[in-house]
Amino acid sequence: MQHKQTEQRFANDLNIVSLISVGKHPQSGRERRAEQDGRAVELGMSLNAENLTVLHAGDPQQNALRSYAGMGLNSIRVLEMDPAADAIAPLSSYLKQHSPDIVLAGVRAESGESSGMVPYQLAEQLGWPLVSRIADIISVEGGVAEILQALPRGQRRALKVRLPFVASVDNAAQEARQSAFGPASRAALDLQSTQSTTDVIRDEWSEAPARKRPKRLKKVKATTAAERFKAATAKAQSDGGKVMKNEPAAEQAQAIFDLLLEEGVLR
Amino acid sequence: MSDIIRRDPRTEWIARNRLHPLHGTVSVSDEVEVRGPSGLLRKNPHKVGFIGPNGIKRIDRLKGNAAASGKGRKGGAAAEVQLPLHQVENPDFYIVVVPDMVGGRLTGHDKDMIGQAHKLINGLQSSSDEKGAVLAVCFGESKEEGFDTAGVDRLLLLNGDEYQGYCPEQQLAALVQVENTYQPKHWLFPDSVNGGADLGSRLAARINERPAVQAWLVDNSTTLSRGAGGTTDITRGTPRLLMLAEECAEPIDETRHEALDIELEHIPTVIAQLQDQGQVAVDPNAIPLGEAEFILSAGNGIHNWDQFHATATALGATEGASRVAVDDGFMPRFRQVGATGTWVTARVYLAVGISGAIQHMQGIGQCDKIIAINTDAGCDMVKGAALSTIGDSEEILAELNKLAENFRQQQADGSDQDAA
Numbered sequence: 001m002q003h004k005q006t007e008q009r010f011a012n013d014l015n016i017v018s019l020i021s022v023g024k025h026p027q028s029g030r031e032r033r034a035e036q037d038g039r040a041v042e043l044g045m046s047l048n049a050e051n052l053t054v055l056h057a058g059d060p061q062q063n064a065l066r067s068y069a070g071m072g073l074n075s076i077r078v079l080e081m082d083p084a085a086d087a088i089a090p091l092s093s094y095l096k097q098h099s100p101d102i103v104l105a106g107v108r109a110e111s112g113e114s115s116g117m118v119p120y121q122l123a124e125q126l127g128w129p130l131v132s133r134i135a136d137i138i139s140v141e142g143g144v145a146e147i148l149q150a151l152p153r154g155q156r157r158a159l160k161v162r163l164p165f166v167a168s169v170d171n172a173a174q175e176a177r178q179s180a181f182g183p184a185s186r187a188a189l190d191l192q193s194t195q196s197t198t199d200v201i202r203d204e205w206s207e208a209p210a211r212k213r214p215k216r217l218k219k220v221k222a223t224t225a226a227e228r229f230k231a232a233t234a235k236a237q238s239d240g241g242k243v244m245k246n247e248p249a250a251e252q253a254q255a256i257f258d259l260l261l262e263e264g265v266l267r
Numbered sequence: 268m269s270d271i272i273r274r275d276p277r278t279e280w281i282a283r284n285r286l287h288p289l290h291g292t293v294s295v296s297d298e299v300e301v302r303g304p305s306g307l308l309r310k311n312p313h314k315v316g317f318i319g320p321n322g323i324k325r326i327d328r329l330k331g332n333a334a335a336s337g338k339g340r341k342g343g344a345a346a347e348v349q350l351p352l353h354q355v356e357n358p359d360f361y362i363v364v365v366p367d368m369v370g371g372r373l374t375g376h377d378k379d380m381i382g383q384a385h386k387l388i389n390g391l392q393s394s395s396d397e398k399g400a401v402l403a404v405c406f407g408e409s410k411e412e413g414f415d416t417a418g419v420d421r422l423l424l425l426n427g428d429e430y431q432g433y434c435p436e437q438q439l440a441a442l443v444q445v446e447n448t449y450q451p452k453h454w455l456f457p458d459s460v461n462g463g464a465d466l467g468s469r470l471a472a473r474i475n476e477r478p479a480v481q482a483w484l485v486d487n488s489t490t491l492s493r494g495a496g497g498t499t500d501i502t503r504g505t506p507r508l509l510m511l512a513e514e515c516a517e518p519i520d521e522t523r524h525e526a527l528d529i530e531l532e533h534i535p536t537v538i539a540q541l542q543d544q545g546q547v548a549v550d551p552n553a554i555p556l557g558e559a560e561f562i563l564s565a566g567n568g569i570h571n572w573d574q575f576h577a578t579a580t581a582l583g584a585t586e587g588a589s590r591v592a593v594d595d596g597f598m599p600r601f602r603q604v605g606a607t608g609t610w611v612t613a614r615v616y617l618a619v620g621i622s623g624a625i626q627h628m629q630g631i632g633q634c635d636k637i638i639a640i641n642t643d644a645g646c647d648m649v650k651g652a653a654l655s656t657i658g659d660s661e662e663i664l665a666e667l668n669k670l671a672e673n674f675r676q677q678q679a680d681g682s683d684q685d686a687a
Contacts, residue, residue: 024495108480110496115480116464120472129436129540132465148547149433152460154554157433158544165540201477205503210493213483216514226329245644245657252656253666256617256638257674259654260582263636264370265561265615266674267546267583 036106038176070184272306418519568620623648
């Protein structure tokens with residue numbers, strides 16, 4: 001596994017930016033390396049470790065940034081701003097200025113609003129295509145990237161897209177490597193100050209710890225006692241399913257096969 | 268004529284006199300309840316009830332509801348009740364929903380979302396006398412027949428060539444055209460991995476709306492949505508664009524809607540920057556059983572295990588097993604489906620030689636289509652299945668294997684021709 005990263009899958013001139021945010025542990029609520037952002041950094045490192053810029057917009061004092069650096073990064077670039085402010089403007093002006101080939105981000109942040117809009121808004125402002133939920137980048141040849149997109153139910157779709165593009169990295173991508181303390185403390189934080197506007201709309205919202213959602217109950221609309229009794233006790237009745245009893249096996253198999261085709265599960 | 272029913276002494280006398288030539292016209296009637304000559308309602312006890320299957324007279328005291336309770340006479344009274352039709356003639360405003368349509372049908376999540384749309388419309392209508400309608404925008408082929416009972420007032424079905432496959436940019440162009448034409452009050456998307464969240468985010472970025480994601484308690488003024496990866500609740504004003512969590516509202520079940528087809532003109536054709544290269548073959552057995560789409564499951568009725576594995580490979584199905592098959596050592600424990608094993612969510616579940624113990628049926632409760640191959644026509648699996656074939660599993664699997672291999676052969680030939 002380790003030599004795979006060192007051998008470098010692609011040419012050195014590929015410019016990649018991985019966006020990182022401060023994660024939050026789902027149980028303890030502690031700050032940590034965000035799961036999907038870690039995968040975005042991992043994917044960036046496996047593509048081109050030399051020319052990878054790991055970019056964060058927010059508070060440079062966050063300890064969680066060090067856990068990204070511990071993956072073996074020399075430096076992390078931080079656009080200094082109030083963590084509650086809107087990160088889109090500084091990020092897009094940075095990306096316009098540096099014009100990388102690939103921008104990688106997680107699907108949704110683990111803190112704040114966690115709306116997952118950052119990659120979409122960046123793509124809109126830059127006018128680049130957006131690829132959602134990627135699992136891997138297979139190759140980049142002649143300015144065209146071949147991408148594996150993660151679909152629900154463990155499926156994958158192959159896509160081709162011209163550079164530059166923005167991509168959000170799914171949980172199906174390669175897991176982030178372990179973070180080591182030594183490299184984490186040695187890595188440099190490359191600070192840039194930015195102009196940020198406070199998020200006025202968000203100030204009007206109120207936040208509270210998540211309430212448990214009520215479980216949906218099965219509603220029984222019965223008009224007679226017999227129906228209510230049946231709803232409470234009866235087993236599921238056959239609801240008009242087709243039964244093939246005396247047909248030859250070939251015909252039965254054909255019926256099954258037709259249903260599978262109709263449902264589109266045969267690929 | 269007055270409504271007062273008057274006694275007729277002559278008719279009463281004829282009714283009492285069984286020897287009178289007119290007696291038959293007065294008292295004998297096929298109806299159970301007759302208005303007697305004195306003006307009272309008379310019941311003929313000889314006409315009440317019916318002769319049951321064993322020749323004994325039965326009186327139906329459930330007033331015809333016996334058929335609905337699953338016993339007694341079949342058909343007839345069991346014919347389904349037409350729900351009242353909800354019509355919106357000229358809607359003053361629209362709420363647009365964009366369902367996922369997984370496999371061409373509305374999912375439970377989609378139906379919840381349409382229920383939420385009607386809740387919002389009712390709220391808006393209570394404050395003004397404008398009429399609103401739910402407009403559903405569906406992409407690709409549709410197999411859904413229940414748009415009317417799901418609550419769709421207007422339906423925009425876009426299934427041209429440009430909407431085949433993965434085409435988020437073309438879909439986005441169509442949605443922007445809908446936005447320009449109808450100026451909907453709200454946009455609702457399911458916040459799901461099936462494409463709803465992706466499309467909703469694209470539209471939000473394009474029309475510059477700030478969406479509420481994972482919204483789970485929505486009314487006309489405030490929205491409660493999950494933030495910070497599901498660990499906080501954010502209370503905010505209801506935005507125009509909402510991405511709704513599952514079970515956000517009750518689906519429509521008491522009314523029927525028009526589901527009128529509408530056309531949308533001048534949708535620009537976009538040059539796609541994302542080129543769909545099709546789905547990639549994935550090893551079906553590498554997919555976790557809980558999220559597999561198509562499961563071929565084996566039970567006690569399987570004797571030829573090599574054939575079973577071969578069929579699973581040919582069909583491209585994930586393998587599952589019942590408890591018996593696992594206990595007997597034919598399948599590993601992590602393949603077990605049911606209460607003790609994995610609760611599966613497959614779209615198609617093909618059960619071979621499984622009779623359907625209650626623990627197994629619990630495990631497959633979430634599956635859409637169940638297909639059973641079994642020797643016993645009376646088993647529980649056959650009762651719950653959409654298609655069941657009664658016969659020897661080995662023969663049927665052999666035929667199925669043949670069909671699948673032919674299909675794969677044709678696929679390979681087709682792709683060769685494409686390449687040539």
